Each structure stands twice: as structure tokens, then as C-alpha cells.
Amino acid sequence: MSKLNWHSIKAWWFDPTTKRLGYAVLLSTLLHFLFIEQSGWVTLSKFPSPFQSIDAELVALPPHPVAAQQQSETALNEQAQAEPAVKELPETVTENVAEPVPESTTYAPASSEPLVDEAVVEVASSEVIAPEAAGAEAEQALTLPDTTADVKKPQPFTMVETDFDVLVNHSPERVGTAKIRYAKSNDQRYELTWSVSLTGLISLVYPDLLQTSQGKVTEAGLLPDYYLYKFGAREEKSYQASFNWVDKEVALQSTKGTKKVPITDNVKAGHIQDFLSFMYQFMFAPPLEDMQMYLTNGRKLSLYDYGFEGEELLELKFGTVNTYHIQHAKADSEDKTELWLAMDYQYVPVKIRKTEKDGTVIEQIATRLKFETIENETPLP
Numbered sequence: 001m002s003k004l005n006w007h008s009i010k011a012w013w014f015d016p017t018t019k020r021l022g023y024a025v026l027l028s029t030l031l032h033f034l035f036i037e038q039s040g041w042v043t044l045s046k047f048p049s050p051f052q053s054i055d056a057e058l059v060a061l062p063p064h065p066v067a068a069q070q071q072s073e074t075a076l077n078e079q080a081q082a083e084p085a086v087k088e089l090p091e092t093v094t095e096n097v098a099e100p101v102p103e104s105t106t107y108a109p110a111s112s113e114p115l116v117d118e119a120v121v122e123v124a125s126s127e128v129i130a131p132e133a134a135g136a137e138a139e140q141a142l143t144l145p146d147t148t149a150d151v152k153k154p155q156p157f158t159m160v161e162t163d164f165d166v167l168v169n170h171s172p173e174r175v176g177t178a179k180i181r182y183a184k185s186n187d188q189r190y191e192l193t194w195s196v197s198l199t200g201l202i203s204l205v206y207p208d209l210l211q212t213s214q215g216k217v218t219e220a221g222l223l224p225d226y227y228l229y230k231f232g233a234r235e236e237k238s239y240q241a242s243f244n245w246v247d248k249e250v251a252l253q254s255t256k257g258t259k260k261v262p263i264t265d266n267v268k269a270g271h272i273q274d275f276l277s278f279m280y281q282f283m284f285a286p287p288l289e290d291m292q293m294y295l296t297n298g299r300k301l302s303l304y305d306y307g308f309e310g311e312e313l314l315e316l317k318f319g320t321v322n323t324y325h326i327q328h329a330k331a332d333s334e335d336k337t338e339l340w341l342a343m344d345y346q347y348v349p350v351k352i353r354k355t356e357k358d359g360t361v362i363e364q365i366a367t368r369l370k371f372e373t374i375e376n377e378t379p380l381p
Helices: 002-013 016-039 065-082 091-098 116-126 131-139 277-283
Strands: 159-168 176-184 189-198 209-218 221-231 238-244 249-254 257-262 272-274 292-296 301-305 307-316 319-329 336-342 349-355 361-372 377-379
Touching: 159 349, 189 277, 221 272, 221 277, 272 277, 277 292, 307 336, 307 349, 307 361, 319 349
Parallel strands: 272 292
Antiparallel strands: 159 176, 159 361, 176 189, 189 209, 209 221, 221 238, 238 249, 249 257, 292 301, 307 319, 319 336, 336 349, 349 361, 361 377
């Protein structure tokens, strides 16, 4: 096998083609060497590198013109503050401030017009209340206003008519309407009518309510003769009261019969009312002069105490109204009646709230008020 290979190599070496190829390679190598030698090329290691080194140095930027100005101003301010404050004011100013002003010296403006702004400041400063006084004033916030002042009382209305929206449980949605009308005739008699009408499902629970009161108008106020309370069409919900001022008794009538209740001699005139005339008696006797009154609802005659809850501003459809808020409550139940009496309209009621025993709240809020006096008729929008 080795002998065969050696003969093959020998035959290839002495082959003319191989000799020509060998001569060509040798000649090419010689030519390349001569060309490079004569051209003066240098080795590859002497070629310049494509990358160049960069020398970097951190140098502070020049200050911004605005920042430089602020820094200079700050430095000047600090320098000025470091100096004594006495140097900033002339000595003469200090001496003039220390001198007292003579008592006879007054300061008046060049113009003859009054200084309104200064007067307001003086009044406001005189009304400043110390914290202790403010606390004491808050504690006395519910003290009764003075109604005993000698002020001429206006003539009571000869007619007053009030329309109401009826609301339930403080909901803003109206569930009905109500109207109270008071009228005084020329023969010194009065008639009061109060009607309440509800709509929707609530009318099934609370049918129409009608109350009337009739009687005389005296110097002491209203002196009722007859009172009717009618709740719906059911007879058992109808009550009447007849006042006999000669025999000094009140006859209470219902489906259960008639009961007579005597009127004691110590009861002052005007201090016995029915539930309707009671609300308009305040036109003749201000509500805070006496906080007790005998009232009847047609079923019984009892002495009622009512309390003063405070003065309140009501925003009604026809304007803002100043009111006295009074109430009568039973200690043993949720039953409570509250009235808001218009101070500027002879204390006629403009808001009525009734809280039932089960907690249901029915409110009547005035939407229109019309009244007449002896002199003229003054309707409100």
C-alpha cells in the first residue's frame, strides 16, 4: 500500500503539469516581494488607528445673569440686615415718635366729607367680645326676648289668609296643600277655617282634615264660642267644643256623648282657646308674654305649657321671614306640636310641624300670605 502511494506521489511530482504549476507559484511570490520592496510600504503595524483618544476636563459653567443678580441682591440684603437697625432711621424720627401728642390736638381731613370707613372701624372695634363673654352669651342664647317694652302694637289683621305646602318626614316632595283663613266681621266676631288635603297613597292614611273656630274679638283677644275638629268622613273622628261664658263651662261633644268641663274663676281672659284660635291669639297677645294656656281639642280641656326654642329665619317662597319658634311636647311620648310665628306679620303661623306618637312628622310650610287691616289690603306675592 505504501509502495503504491510513493509511486503515485513520484509520478505526480515529475508530471509536466505539476512542474509548470510550481514554477508559476514561485514566480508569483518573487514578483509580489519585489513590488512591495520597491513601493516603500510599511508594515501594517505602522498604519494610523481609526480611533483617536479624547481628553475631557470638568469646567464650571459661567453663572446665569438673572441668578447672578439675585445672588448679589441677596448678599446686599444680608449685609444690610447685619447692620444695626438704628442706622436706617434718622434720630429725629425716633424723637418725634416718643413725644406725646397734646390733648387738644385733633386730626381732620382736608375734605369736609365724613370718614365713613374710619367710623365703621370704630363701631366694629367697640363690638368685639372677649372669649369669656362670647361663651356667656352663647349660654344665654335661648333667653326670652323682651316683649314688655312700651311699643305701640299694630292693629290686628281683619283678614289673613295663608296657603301651605304639606310635607311628610322631612321629604322635599309635596304630598298635599293646606289653607288657614282668619276673618273678622264688623260686629266684632271672627271665623277661622283650617283645611288640609293630602294626595296619593298617604291620603288613605290621612284623610282630609277640617277645623273651624268661631267667636268674639275682645280687647283681650279671641274669645271662642264654637270649635269643630273633623278628620275624614268618620263620625268617631269628629269632635266639637261649645263655650258657655255665662255659666263658665265648656261642653265637649263626640260620638261617646257630651261632657261639660267647668272654667275656673282664676283663668284670665284670653287664656282659654281651642287648638285653632290659639295660633291666632298671638296677634293680640305676643307669644312670650305668657307661656301657659288652657286649650281644647274637642275631647278634653287641659293646661298646656309651651317652650321658646329661639328666633329663626325662614326662607319661604315669598321671602325671608323672622320667626319665633315655640313648641309643646309631651314628656311621655313622641307627640309634639311646633309653631314658627312670623314676627313681622303679627305672629301668624308660617310653619307648623306635628310629630305623631309613632314618630311620623307632618309639616306645613307657608307659600303665600295675604292680609288685610282696617286701613288697607296688603297681599304678598
